[in-house]
Amino acid sequence: MSVGWLYLVTFCLTCTCCRAEKGLEIPRYDGKDRVIDIDMKNYQKVMKKFDVLCLLYHEAIPAGDKVAQKRFDLVELVLEMAAQVLQEKDVGFGLVDEKKDAKLAKKLGLIETGSLYIFKEDNLIEYDGELSADVLVEFLLDLAEEPVEIIEVDVEIQSFLRIEDEIKLIGYFKSEDSEHYKAFEGAAEHFHPYIHFFATFDKGVAKKLSMKMNEVDFYEPFMDEPITIPDKPHSEEEIVEFIQEQKRSTLRKLRPENMFETWEDDMDGIHIVAFAEEEDPDGYEFLAILKEVAKDNTDNPELSIIWIDPDDFPLLFTYWEKVFKIDLHKPQIGVVNVTDADSVWMDIKDEDELPSVDELEDWIHDVLSGKVNTEDDDDGDDDDDDDDDDDEDDDDDDDDDDDDDDDDDDDDDDDD
Template identity: 60%
Template sequence: MKWRWVLVAVLLSFGGLSLGKDSLDFPEYDGKDRVHDLNAKNYKSVMKKYDVMVVYYHDHPGSSRVAQRQFETEELALERVAQVLSEFDDEDIGVGLIDAKLDKVVAKKLDLDESDSIFIITDDETIEYDGELEAHTLVEFIYDVLEDPVEIIDNNRELKGFENIEEDIKLVGYFKSHKSERKNTTFSAGADLANFHPHVKFFATFNPKVAKSLGLKLNEVDFYEPFMDDPKVIPGKPYSEKELVKFIEDNDRPTLRKLQPHNLYEIWADDIGGEHIVAFAEEADIDGFEFLQILKHVAQDNTENPNLSIVWIDPDDFPLLVPHWEKTFGIDLSHPQIGVIEADDADSVWMDMDDGEDLPSVDDLEDWLEDVLSGDIDPEEDDDDDDDDDDDDDDDDDDDDDDDDDDDDDDDDDDDDDDDDDDDDDDDDDDDDDDDDDDDDDDDDDDDDDDDDDDDDDDDDDDDDDDDDDDDDDDDDDDDDDDDDDDDDDDDDDDDDDDDDDDD
């Protein structure tokens, strides 16, 4: 009986593990169509059904097979987003598509001016999403949009959470009460300020102890750059929304900022003089963490320099892009790297750090950055140098080709001379052979004549039988002479072959 309960407990434990794993997985697409194709006839009725509308204002894919496949991939990602958002209880959120070619009228009605972009439309604001079109990244951004733009810091635990936010611009104000907050700021009421949400974090406190820890005076608002310990006090209080908006716009390019999936395109579009200073460092890696601390120190020392803005990229956030970056920039991202990149054509120059073996000091890095800002280090000039090197290589190749041609000509001449010599030698040998043959023939003729004379004498003295014998003898003599001639010719040929071998 006990063993039965043990078996049941084991089976239930496996079931619990399976259920736990399934609950942690990102939901798979269930095949249900939830994304709306918005057009002039239906967009009003569709948007009335939802509290919030997520709209992808996309370029027309046309007849290109590649563009069509890309659009199908994007549409599938949006279907997964719509599926997840359908389970959100607080708001009814819809997802729609607007074709930039076929539905221009709808885009104009909704004030959507930039195609190939995603917009989150609520009752009082429209927020553009400048990140990658990935389901989990977009859903996270939408949840941030739906949160209250202003968070209240009321105790030490919440204060610790505020201090741990390093990667975003944040504003914090100290007010006596909610009423004085609304009177002295327009954090939660202004539509223009809301446009910064959720890229800029807004905080408020009514707790004197928290305000003292932050160094805040009553009705004061402080501005924190990313990775900065000390804030800037926003001048002029009570603040108008216009004043706050202007201050944020004047300071919205931090000295050190992190490229993240949700702000990927926004940051890359915000270059300085067509260039980006980019630092790659894995925060989870020992060398990467050390280099990041150096970057923070440099940023804090140079926060007043409006021309300095370093984009920090953690390769762990973009695993699919790492091989592309390594190939494009010619660097190894297993080590920290910092360089200056042309925003339009990706030409780049990188600081020499010995593959991470020798990280630069704060002073070394500041000296290198000064050379970049002064133009002494410039990707365009480095690209020109590369072009010059290529030209030099081409010239060297041409010279080598010319040398090879000359060598080939010389070799051909030498070969021709050798051939001529061989021909002359062959001709001489042939002449010698002919002379030898002529001499041999003359000798043979003389011998034959002598023999014929002797035979004639014998013919006169002897009878017909003797003549026959003499004829036989003559034949034998001729055969012997022919054999001698053949032997002589063979000997001469052998001698000629030996001579040819020696010449060769």
């Protein structure tokens, strides 16, 4: 989960106001310790106790390091709040220390410190989202749902089609007992709850979606038409492999629940990033332009644009403005280096007129060709440094001249 400059741990504990009414009482941390220190002696007992177990694999805290201790305490409070809210759902939370519990970490497959690992049945899931109580709880509630949602009636078809900004798959099978459905269900467990899987056994539903028996359709975000996985019927492994090849979408949205996974999936160390508030008129218009660009270039494997709605990340708003030196109150698109956050942003000269689809495609072409890149800023910085060096050289020359003048004066004195 650690991604350098983007690393964020959000402490999101909410409090109630004095006028809270019954039915609208937002939970407050009650002070009870529910997060368990896990070790070789108790881990089996704890894992049997809960249907879902979340383990934070954390760095050892140096003795006397008050800052590190305070940060850890804040993270632990996030887990305590989530544990309190989910205590009736058989969800447990624990801590694994990288030094004291190194043997246990290796046994359980915990690799990256700072990451939250979730055990459910035989599956191990690394949580790659924002570490705040509300986002974590929502993720775990989604995880508790079945990996495949069954579509049976028209209203469910409409609900399925309205999912626009996420990857989704749907399969048409004879029944839940079909071996091909079982393979589809097995594939769904690999990606649950990050990717939505749907299935239907209804001939009428399949007809409205233009599907044939044992067909599996893959919908890329913001695309009108699906990609049918070829050579049906498919094994579980074939479906998983297809999704792995296709899941880097042409246009994808950064989400709190998988923000780190998305950010780590870069293209040669960079991302094309677009900021646009969907609820803002200009942001909505700019997003529509981005969708058209994505549809026109969906066959280009080199292109992947990350759309960020600043409203989804209020605690990062001013941080992004400062780091990227941009105004997030208006739409922006740029190239970001994932290592050091160096960035170059499209110059939208007329604030009252957003770039057209053609203008945006031309700019993206320049990015993909390397004509626009984050090294441009570095070159500018180097030039500045060179100028400074030149100034220093000039100063040195002046000093040398002064020394020569002094020597001449001394010689004159000697002559006198």
